[in-house]
Amino acid sequence: MSSFTDMEIFARVVGAGSMSAAGREMGLSPAVVSKRLRRLEDRLGTRLLQRTTRQLALTEAGQGYYERVVAILASVEEAEAFVSRRSAVARGTLKVSAPTSFGRMHIAPHLSSFLEAHPELACNLDLTDALVDIVGEGYDLAIRIAELEDSSLVARRLAPVHRVLCAAPSYLERAGAPGSIADLETNHVCLSTTQQEVWRLEGPDGVRLVRTGGPIRTNSSEVVREAVLSGLGIALRSTWDVGPELRAGKLALVLPDYRASKDVGLFAVYPSRRFLPAKVRVLIDFLADLYGPSPYWDEGLDANLLGAGGRAAAT
Numbered sequence: 001m002s003s004f005t006d007m008e009i010f011a012r013v014v015g016a017g018s019m020s021a022a023g024r025e026m027g028l029s030p031a032v033v034s035k036r037l038r039r040l041e042d043r044l045g046t047r048l049l050q051r052t053t054r055q056l057a058l059t060e061a062g063q064g065y066y067e068r069v070v071a072i073l074a075s076v077e078e079a080e081a082f083v084s085r086r087s088a089v090a091r092g093t094l095k096v097s098a099p100t101s102f103g104r105m106h107i108a109p110h111l112s113s114f115l116e117a118h119p120e121l122a123c124n125l126d127l128t129d130a131l132v133d134i135v136g137e138g139y140d141l142a143i144r145i146a147e148l149e150d151s152s153l154v155a156r157r158l159a160p161v162h163r164v165l166c167a168a169p170s171y172l173e174r175a176g177a178p179g180s181i182a183d184l185e186t187n188h189v190c191l192s193t194t195q196q197e198v199w200r201l202e203g204p205d206g207v208r209l210v211r212t213g214g215p216i217r218t219n220s221s222e223v224v225r226e227a228v229l230s231g232l233g234i235a236l237r238s239t240w241d242v243g244p245e246l247r248a249g250k251l252a253l254v255l256p257d258y259r260a261s262k263d264v265g266l267f268a269v270y271p272s273r274r275f276l277p278a279k280v281r282v283l284i285d286f287l288a289d290l291y292g293p294s295p296y297w298d299e300g301l302d303a304n305l306l307g308a309g310g311r312a313a314a315t
Contacts, residue, residue: 006040007069009033010048014058014066090278091120097134098143101221102266103127106240106297107143107287114286121279129195129221134271140280141270143287145238147263155267156284159291162239162298163260165201166251170231178234178255181208189214189233191224199236203258236260243297266291 012022019033026033041048048062058066098107103125115121126132126139134142134153148155165184178184181201190212192199199210214233218224221241228235229245234254245251268284270276290296 003040003043006036006043008073009036010040011066011069011073013037013049013056014062018056089120090118090282092277092279093122093124094141094279094283095124095126095139096141096143096283097126097128097132097137097139099145100127100129101225101241102143102145106291110286110290114283117286118279118282121282129219134269140277141268141283144267144269145264146267147261147265148267148269153269153271155269156288157265158268158284158288159266159295160262160293161264161266163236163264164239164246164256165234165236165254165258166228166242166246167234167254168229168231168250169252171228171233172252172254174231181210181255181258184234184255185210191216191227191233191235193221193224194219196236200261201236201258202261203255208258239301240266240295240297243301247300266295 009022009026009028012025013019013033016022016025019037020030022028023030023033028036037049044061044065046061047059048065050057050059096107104127107125111123111125115123131144132139132142143158144155145161171189175188178188181203184190190199190210191214192212194217197212199212201208201210216223216227216232224235225237225241227233228237228242229250237251239246242251246253268287270280270284
């Protein structure tokens with residue numbers, strides 16, 4: 001880098017016609033400019049400039065060197081301009097990881113409008129409920145529904161997530177509505193995936209842990225969704241997943257004073273805030289505008305359904 005700076009100083013001196021003029025352009029004193037030129041000539045082992053009290057003149061070696069240095073500096077400037085243009089325009093392929101159900105329901109339907117707005121982009125969307133290694137597996141971005149802990153990654157909150165206990169009216173007619181957490185644990189079928197067999201609920205008496213169990217075991221959240229809709233039992237579901245069914249009465253709220261943690265949210269997670277590629281930035285901004293603090297899937301739901309904790313998380 002020092003040698004490159006010396007080359008730039010030399011080119012500025014030749015272009016400006018004097019060391020003092022070049023120094024003013026670069027914010028350097030004439031003494032510093034003179035010292036750097038001498039160091040350049042010493043390193044090259046030849047004189048580049050003939051110096052007199054009135055003017056500077058290129059030597060034969062200096063003329064040839066100047067022509068090549070100008071070409072090098074122009075190439076560097078062109079390279080930087082190229083990168084700047086690319087970083088300012090969203091282009092290339094986005095590799096994105098997202099939860100299976102959420103990605104199918106709330107990302108895939110909106111990809112068309114996103115890609116129409118950014119025609120130089122393509123999207124590689126991987127749907128998985130596994131926690132991927134963003135850096136190790138080469139993802140630009142991951143969408144996560146979680147209560148995020150400290151990490152080396154950067155996260156932007158896109159929307160609140162409200163998780164409520166619900167059941168089909170047919171189940172409640174058959175089994176009755178639970179009157180307490182103890183009643184829920186002992187007298188009801190609680191449906192969950194094998195990854196979430198313990199529910200952590202927040203309510204009037206603080207945090208309660210509920211161990212689930214039922215006639216089915218599955219690793220699929222979508223299987224649990226269909227099971228609760230069919231009247232098999234009670235489930236802890238997100239409003240982004242069952243909002244339409246709650247509005248239509250196909251599902252009813254159970255123990256409304258209890259919710260999953262209000263700290264759980266929808267996040268965009270990416271490796272670094274520095275030099276964030278435009279393709280990543282535009283997708284994050286698009287999703288943040290699409291969902292926001294009051295996401296569309298919560299429209300029409302009773303404010304009491306979302307609870308005080310939910311409203312706080314949405315601000």
